[in-house]
Amino acid sequence: MTAGPPAGRQPHVPPPQVPPPEPPFEDPAPSKTGGFRFPSALTILAIVTVAVWTLAFVIPSGAYDRNADGAPVEGTYHRVDNGQSFVDRLNDLFLSPVNGLYGIQDAKSGRVGPSMAGELYGSAGVFLFVLAIGAFITVVFATGALDRGIGLLAHRLRERGALLIAGVMTVFSVLGTVEGFAEETLGFYGLIVPLMLALGYDRLVATGTIIVGAGIGVLCSTVNPFATGVASSAAGISLGDGIVLRFVMWAVLTAVSILYVVRYGRRVQRDPSKSLTGFLPGDLEHREAEVRPADGGTEASDGAEPPELTRTHKAVLTLLALVFAFMIFSVVPWSSALTGKADATPYGWELGWSFPQLAALFLVAAVLVGVAARLGEAGLSATVIQGAADFISPALVIVLARGVTVIMNNSQITDTVLHSIEGVVKGAPSALFAVIVFVVNLPLAFLIPSTSGHATLAMPILAPLADFAGVSRAVVVTAWQAASGWMNLWVPTTAVTIGGVALAKVGYNKYLRFVAPLLGILFVLICAFVAVGAAFT
Numbered sequence: 001m002t003a004g005p006p007a008g009r010q011p012h013v014p015p016p017q018v019p020p021p022e023p024p025f026e027d028p029a030p031s032k033t034g035g036f037r038f039p040s041a042l043t044i045l046a047i048v049t050v051a052v053w054t055l056a057f058v059i060p061s062g063a064y065d066r067n068a069d070g071a072p073v074e075g076t077y078h079r080v081d082n083g084q085s086f087v088d089r090l091n092d093l094f095l096s097p098v099n100g101l102y103g104i105q106d107a108k109s110g111r112v113g114p115s116m117a118g119e120l121y122g123s124a125g126v127f128l129f130v131l132a133i134g135a136f137i138t139v140v141f142a143t144g145a146l147d148r149g150i151g152l153l154a155h156r157l158r159e160r161g162a163l164l165i166a167g168v169m170t171v172f173s174v175l176g177t178v179e180g181f182a183e184e185t186l187g188f189y190g191l192i193v194p195l196m197l198a199l200g201y202d203r204l205v206a207t208g209t210i211i212v213g214a215g216i217g218v219l220c221s222t223v224n225p226f227a228t229g230v231a232s233s234a235a236g237i238s239l240g241d242g243i244v245l246r247f248v249m250w251a252v253l254t255a256v257s258i259l260y261v262v263r264y265g266r267r268v269q270r271d272p273s274k275s276l277t278g279f280l281p282g283d284l285e286h287r288e289a290e291v292r293p294a295d296g297g298t299e300a301s302d303g304a305e306p307p308e309l310t311r312t313h314k315a316v317l318t319l320l321a322l323v324f325a326f327m328i329f330s331v332v333p334w335s336s337a338l339t340g341k342a343d344a345t346p347y348g349w350e351l352g353w354s355f356p357q358l359a360a361l362f363l364v365a366a367v368l369v370g371v372a373a374r375l376g377e378a379g380l381s382a383t384v385i386q387g388a389a390d391f392i393s394p395a396l397v398i399v400l401a402r403g404v405t406v407i408m409n410n411s412q413i414t415d416t417v418l419h420s421i422e423g424v425v426k427g428a429p430s431a432l433f434a435v436i437v438f439v440v441n442l443p444l445a446f447l448i449p450s451t452s453g454h455a456t457l458a459m460p461i462l463a464p465l466a467d468f469a470g471v472s473r474a475v476v477v478t479a480w481q482a483a484s485g486w487m488n489l490w491v492p493t494t495a496v497t498i499g500g501v502a503l504a505k506v507g508y509n510k511y512l513r514f515v516a517p518l519l520g521i522l523f524v525l526i527c528a529f530v531a532v533g534a535a536f537t
Contacts, residue, residue, distance in 0.1 A: 042393070045400040045453055052404050053093045056411035063415045070236075071467040077419040082412045092410050100403030101127060112406045121409075123402040123456065125355040126233050127395045130452070132359040133225055134391025135384040136323070136366040137179065142383045143373040145316035151191055151306050161199040161269065162262045168192065169213030169261065173254045176217020177246075178324045180226040180451075182488075182496045185210045189503040196265075197283050202275040204514045205265040207504040211497060211511075212489065212518070216257045218451075219485025219522075220250035223328050225358070227451045227484065230398060231477045233355060234459030240332035242474025245533040249478070253525060260518045277510040315372045323365040327358060394452045401456035408460075418464055431531035433469040434479050437462060438530055441483035446491055451484050471534045479530040486522060490515055 039047075061082040064072035084092075092099075095114065103112040105121040112121045140146055150171060157164035175181030188210060196206040221227040222243055232239045267274045272284065309317070330353040335344040346352060353361075366387070370380035408414045428436070441462075444454060458480060466476045488494050490512060501511045 042397060042400065045397060045404065045457070048457070049093070049096055049400065049404050049407065053089065053096075053407050056089065056407060056413050059411075059413040059416055061412035061416065062419060063412060064418070072415065072418060072464050074422070074468050077415060077422070080412055082410070084411060089411065092407050096403030096407055097399055098403075099406040100399040100401070103402075103406055105409075110412075111410055121402075121406065123233070123398050125359070126230055126398055129225060129229070129355040129359040129362075130391050130395040130398065131388040132362040132366075133179070134395075135387035136362040136369070138387025138390060139366045139369050139373075139375070139380065139383050140316060140320055141184070142375065142379075143313065143316045143369065145309070145313035145373075146320070148307065148309060148313055149317055150188065152309060154191060154195055155306050158195050158199065161196075161201065161265060164195065164199070165205065165209050165262050165265060166258050168209050169216075169258050170254065172210065172213035173217035173220075173250070173257075176214045177220055177222045177224060177250050178217075178328075180218055180221065180224040182214050182218055185214045185496065186499050186503060189500065193504055200269040200272075201265045202268050202272070202277055202279060203283070203504045203506050204275070204277045204510065205261060205268065207500060207506050207511060208261040208264070208514060210504075211500045212257050212261060212515070215485060215489045215496070216254050216522075217250070218488070219482055219526075220246060220253050221481050221485070222246045222250060223324070223331065224481075226394065227455065227481045228477060229355070229358075230452045231455035231459050231480055232474075234402075234456050235463035235473045235477055237463075237473050237477070238331060238333055238352070238354070239358075240328075242472065242478055242533070243328075243332055245475070245529065246478055249482075249526075249529045252529075253522060256521060256525065257518065260521070264514070276514050277506050280505060312373050316369055319365065319369050319372060323361070327361065330357070330361070394450065397450045397453040398456050401453045404457055405460045414460065417461060418468075421465065422468055428469060430469055430471045430534040433466075433471055434475050434530040434534035435527045437465075437476055437479040438483050438526060441480050442487055445484040445487035451481070451488075454484055455480065469534075475530060475533045478533060479526075482526045482530065486519065486526065489522075490519060 060079055062077055062079050065076035067073055095103075098114055099112050099122060101122045102120065102124045103114060103122040104116040105112045105118045106116040107118040150168070153167055153171065154164060157167050172181060172185060175184075189206070192210060193203060193206040196209070197203070218224060218227060223229070223239060225239075228246070229239050232241065272279065330351040333344075333346065333352070334350050335346050351357075363384075366384055367380065370383065375383060405414070408417070441454075441458065444458060459477070462476050462480060463473045466473045488496070490497060492498050492508060497511075498508065501508050
């Protein structure tokens with residue numbers, strides 16, 4: 001869910017509710033301190049801030065005429081004099097994080113500053129929303145309900161390998177698409193790896209089940225606040241815009257990924273020599289480590305029956321499902337989704353909520369979960385504070401990225417950048433434009449591994465380009481997050497991927513060999529989905 005990690009955040013991940021792992025599944029040794037280390041998202045954005053500020057001295061200022069909706073009018077670009085002195089520019093650099101949080105855009109001049117009068121330009125709403133959902137998710141994890149639920153599902157399906165793979169991948173994918181579940185998967189290797197080995201699979205099956213399962217959910221985020229939410233806000237559209245396309249895309253890509261992992265797993269199950277990674281000492285013994293009770297049944301000996309869900313756990317999981325279901329209901333533009341008309345009159349029962357209301361929703365939900373789990377006043381307060389603290393890093397990434405757009409806005413070079421690539425978009429088929437957006441964002445996703453920072457930085461440029469191409473901005477958001485999610489399935493700069501293969505004791509090169517064909521399939525499917533979405537929206 002993803003500064004630094006793929007989902008753009010670094011949540012507090014409690015240990016899973018499972019017995020301690022055996023030595024083959026111990027945490028990897030700490031990485032060596034020497035050598036090159038890829039900088040964090042905060043460092044990258046600080047460098048980008050200074051670089052953009054410097055380039056603003058040489059990039060000419062310009063502007064488009066705007067229509068009633070504030071979108072640039074094609075063919076109206078013209079040069080302007082921004083009237084900024086060196087001191088003004090230096091002040092913009094100095095105040096960029098402040099303006100990124102609560103900068104106000106002056107209605108007449110268009111300048112952004114903390115003491116202006118006009119509309120909020122900064123990302124204060126998104127900033128508070130990230131902290132609120134961080135508090136909620138941390139409270140949910142503190143109850144142990146989610147860990148126990150997933151552990152119980154895995155144990156119940158332990159004798160049906162294909163169903164186990166499909167069940168775990170589906171759960172992870174659902175969590176990924178609604179709340180960016182990614183880094184939390186690192187706590188489940190000690191449970192999933194032994195189960196897969198006991199069923200005759202290899203460690204790559206377990207690795208693919210976890211990384212690909214959650215990764216596909218994030219790639220096809222429907223309402224994931226750390227990807228779709230931040231990108232939609234930066235693009236100036238509702239979180240629910242484009243949700244139908246994203247849902248269909250999620251369903252298809254999840255099914256394809258499950259079939260891919262199951263197919264490889266069955267090949268290894270039939271012939272262990274087909275394993276791409278081989279087996280460590282003791283791995284093959286797991287499949288023989290079964291005890292047969294007196295009734296003739298079988299029970300895997302790799303772990304006792306995990307505790308059943310308590311009433312409290314059931315209540316927490318029910319609240320979790322209801323909160324995200326209500327969030328989806330509250331943000332979807334139902335009249336447009338059901339009629340297919342973008343300008344349809346909203347129904348009377350539509351809520352049309354945005355980040356302020358959603359922030360309040362998750363704060364209230366965190367309290368309700370804490371009360372249901374009987375955490376107590378002190379425990380609930382401490383957990384909420386801890387959750388907000390754990391999520392301060394991605395929140396700051398959003399602020400810094402927004403600060404970069406403030407510098408571009410005040411120096412009036414944003415429209416100049418748009419104009420420089422207007423010719424590429426002009427006359428291009430809408431389907432081709434959507435594919436270009438996806439491809440262009442692939443290298444950006446590598447350079448900026450934080451989804452939140454990537455979205456906040458790129459959307460102010462990409463969204464207006466959609467207006468020139470006659471494509472819905474929602475399609476641009478979908479293409480962008482697909483690029484970010486596709487890259488984060490394999491790049492070594494993400495904690496989910498590199499940490500996951502280390503925990504599973506799988507070589508990174510072996511994982512790349514395993515996932516490469518799937519990446520090719522996903523690439524083609526993503527291009528097809530965004531092209532069709534652009535052509536019919």
